[in-house]
Amino acid sequence: MSIQEGIRMAWLSLAGNKLRTFLTMLGVIIGVAAVIALVSIGQGATNEVTSQVQSLGANLIVITPSMSAGVRFTVDDAATIAARVPELAQVMPVITAPVTAQYGITSYDTTVQGVTESFPVIRDFPVAFGRFFSAADVQDAANVAVLGQTVSSQLFKGLNPVGRTITINGQPFQVIGLLTTKGGSLGQNQDDLIAIPVTTAERLVRTRYVAAIYAIPKSADLSAVAVGHLENIFQHQYQNDQAVAVLAQDQLLSTVNSVTTTLTLMLAAIAGISLLVGGIGIMNIMLVSVTERTREIGVRKALGARRRDVLQQFLVESVFLAGVGGVIGILLGVGGALLISGLAGWATRVSVGSVLLAFVFSAAVGVGFGLWPAMRAANLNPIEALRYE
Amino acid sequence: MIDLQHVTKIYGQGDVRVTALEDVSLHVERGEMVAIMGPSGSGKSTLMNLIGCLDRPTTGKYVLAGRDVSTLNDNQLARVRNREIGFVFQTFNLLPRLNALQNVELPLVYRREPRAARVRKAMAALEMVGLGERMHHHPNQLSGGQQQRVAIARALVGEPSILLADEPTGNLDSRAGEEIMAIFQELNQQGITLVLVTHDERVARHCRRIIRVLDGRLVGDEPVTAPLRAVPVHSDQEAAQA
Ligand SMILES: Nc1ncnc2c1ncn2[C@@H]1O[C@H](COP(=O)(O)OP(=O)(O)OP(=O)(O)O)[C@@H](O)[C@H]1O
Ligand SMILES: [Mg+2]
Numbered sequence: 001m002s003i004q005e006g007i008r009m010a011w012l013s014l015a016g017n018k019l020r021t022f023l024t025m026l027g028v029i030i031g032v033a034a035v036i037a038l039v040s041i042g043q044g045a046t047n048e049v050t051s052q053v054q055s056l057g058a059n060l061i062v063i064t065p066s067m068s069a070g071v072r073f074t075v076d077d078a079a080t081i082a083a084r085v086p087e088l089a090q091v092m093p094v095i096t097a098p099v100t101a102q103y104g105i106t107s108y109d110t111t112v113q114g115v116t117e118s119f120p121v122i123r124d125f126p127v128a129f130g131r132f133f134s135a136a137d138v139q140d141a142a143n144v145a146v147l148g149q150t151v152s153s154q155l156f157k158g159l160n161p162v163g164r165t166i167t168i169n170g171q172p173f174q175v176i177g178l179l180t181t182k183g184g185s186l187g188q189n190q191d192d193l194i195a196i197p198v199t200t201a202e203r204l205v206r207t208r209y210v211a212a213i214y215a216i217p218k219s220a221d222l223s224a225v226a227v228g229h230l231e232n233i234f235q236h237q238y239q240n241d242q243a244v245a246v247l248a249q250d251q252l253l254s255t256v257n258s259v260t261t262t263l264t265l266m267l268a269a270i271a272g273i274s275l276l277v278g279g280i281g282i283m284n285i286m287l288v289s290v291t292e293r294t295r296e297i298g299v300r301k302a303l304g305a306r307r308r309d310v311l312q313q314f315l316v317e318s319v320f321l322a323g324v325g326g327v328i329g330i331l332l333g334v335g336g337a338l339l340i341s342g343l344a345g346w347a348t349r350v351s352v353g354s355v356l357l358a359f360v361f362s363a364a365v366g367v368g369f370g371l372w373p374a375m376r377a378a379n380l381n382p383i384e385a386l387r388y389e
Numbered sequence: 390m391i392d393l394q395h396v397t398k399i400y401g402q403g404d405v406r407v408t409a410l411e412d413v414s415l416h417v418e419r420g421e422m423v424a425i426m427g428p429s430g431s432g433k434s435t436l437m438n439l440i441g442c443l444d445r446p447t448t449g450k451y452v453l454a455g456r457d458v459s460t461l462n463d464n465q466l467a468r469v470r471n472r473e474i475g476f477v478f479q480t481f482n483l484l485p486r487l488n489a490l491q492n493v494e495l496p497l498v499y500r501r502e503p504r505a506a507r508v509r510k511a512m513a514a515l516e517m518v519g520l521g522e523r524m525h526h527h528p529n530q531l532s533g534g535q536q537q538r539v540a541i542a543r544a545l546v547g548e549p550s551i552l553l554a555d556e557p558t559g560n561l562d563s564r565a566g567e568e569i570m571a572i573f574q575e576l577n578q579q580g581i582t583l584v585l586v587t588h589d590e591r592v593a594r595h596c597r598r599i600i601r602v603l604d605g606r607l608v609g610d611e612p613v614t615a616p617l618r619a620v621p622v623h624s625d626q627e628a629a630q631a
Contacts, residue, residue, distance in 0.1 A: 299484065
């Protein structure tokens with residue numbers, strides 16, 4: 001029997017039992033759709049988180065003292081670190097505090113970040129408009145402020161804020177610049193801040209202590225060396241490796257990546273299991289079908305069908321079930337992924353790889369789970385098959 | 390044509406061992422029309438299955454058309470069935486999802502004949518049994534006699550040298566049975582070798598030789614001196630042509 005004839009036969013038999021054919025396919029459809037949709041969501045999430053971490057600033061090293069270990073840093077510590085770690089290009093203390101900003105009668109609660117002139121470079125966060133404050137401004141503890149986009153739009157409703165005066169916790173500040181838009185990162189709106197000189201911040205919120213010290217290495221290759229150097233220093237100083245956390249952005253990135261990759265794999269595994277269940281559904285139906293058609297198999301053999309012909313006939317049926325189910329599943333999966341990205345505002349990634357994988361997998365399911373029933377059919381003894389009631 | 394030499398067929402092993410045929414030797418010439426008779430369980434179907442290459446003898450030798458087929462493997466037997474043998478069953482055994490034409494095409498499908506030739510030959514075979522008008526009917530739309538005629542067309546379409554029929558009239562009333570026997574006689578006249586199993590003495594009298602089986606042994610083999618002539622009733626134009 002030719003392949004073409006086999007496909008015709010399979011079609012006749014599958015079309016003769018449409019509901020059963022559809023329900024059998026449904027298992028594969030759901031499995032394949034789940035594989036594609038979940039893997040796309042996983043990959044989309046990975047990309048999202050990665051780009052957010054990257055938006056913190058390339059090669060950023062964050063040095064955070066542990067309050068619970070009784071360690072606190074002041075602005076001077078930043079200078080000390082800069083002097084002791086030659087691999088670092090720039091070091092910047094950061095004071096963070098919640099404040100209320102006001103312009104005219106509009107007031108807005110936000111966060112002030114006391115930083116230095118290195119901020120645009122270290123955070124990879126340039127100004128869009130106006131200028132950032134200078135070393136002299138920091139030196140003088142000038143009352144100047146650079147606004148994040150969110151703060152600017154809240155206070156000025158689209159007006160140009162540069163040159164105007166706002167108050168922060170009641171003290172007047174001149175707005176000298178507006179930062180570019182950075183977007184959210186790890187659940188935080190990065191545009192919701194006001195940057196002021198760290199010296200001014202010390203006075204404004206009456207603290208000597210900084211929340212963290214940010215640094216960047218002289219080159220990307222030196223990041224690991226710098227981190228090692230810093231950890232050495234703090235270990236030596238405090239005899240406690242929990243006292244100060246030194247976190248490099250690239251480390252964070254790889255940690256986050258390994259988490260999201262695990263997540264994607266887990267989603268794929270769950271979806272894979274549903275595909276497996278779909279395959280078992282095919283096997284089940286094919287076994288029922290072989291039993292039901294025992295007499296037919298006997299007749300075909302009496303008329304000259306060889307083992308191979310019968311094997312092929314049943315295999316074509318199961319591959320057809322899995323293949324067509326696979327194609328429908330791919331369409332549904334891609335559609336589902338697009339729908340979810342539309343609803344969640346999330347960039348899902350439908351990769352050619354995952355589509356191809358799902359299709360090959362479903363075809364393999366058809367062959368794999370169809371093979372045993374088909375072999376049972378092919379190996380039937382014609383006389384016993386003909387006697388079967 | 391058919392040459393069984395000391396053939397024995399044993400089913401099962403140990404306690405459930407059944408000797409269905411014992412030391413059967415049978416010779417059927419090309420162009421004969423033979424009836425096999427015997428009580429239920431005597432081994433008639435077993436004998437037919439052996440002749441039809443659906444099964445192999447446990448011991449003994451079977452030479453079909455000059456070729457020893459008792460040692461062929463499954464695929465070779467399938468080929469012999471496809472080329473040399475046409476089967477007609479008591480229960481018709483048409484495939485329910487295929488229409489009459491598609492059922493008749495089947496032996497040619499397994500011969501890998503191109504579609505156009507298949508359809509042409511299948512149509513000719515259906516016309517030959519008087520079902521030219523019913524080609525696209527499914528088995529459940531046909532009477533028992535019509536189904537059996539489709540089955541005969543299917544057995545004939547590959548131009549086999551032997552037609553084997555196991556109680557072909559067993560499920561039919563006497564009139565439909567008469568039609569079937571008329572077709573068989575016509576085919577036999579055209580040169581086909583025909584072996585049929587029957588319980589009906591009258592059906593057997595349409596053949597030219599009767600073989601009797603009892604408990605797996607051949608116990609009788611006599612020619613029919615004056616075979617009955619079946620009157621083809623189905624026949625409108627076909628019989629007129631023949
Ligand atoms: N596959 C089998 N396994 C075991 N025993 C079998 C098998 N086929 C047939 N037999 C036995 O072989 C003997 C002959 O069976 P067979 O079917 O040839 O009889 P039969 O003459 O055709 O009977 P009937 O007229 O009822 O069809 C019986 O005793 C039967 O039980
Ligand atoms: Mg029988």
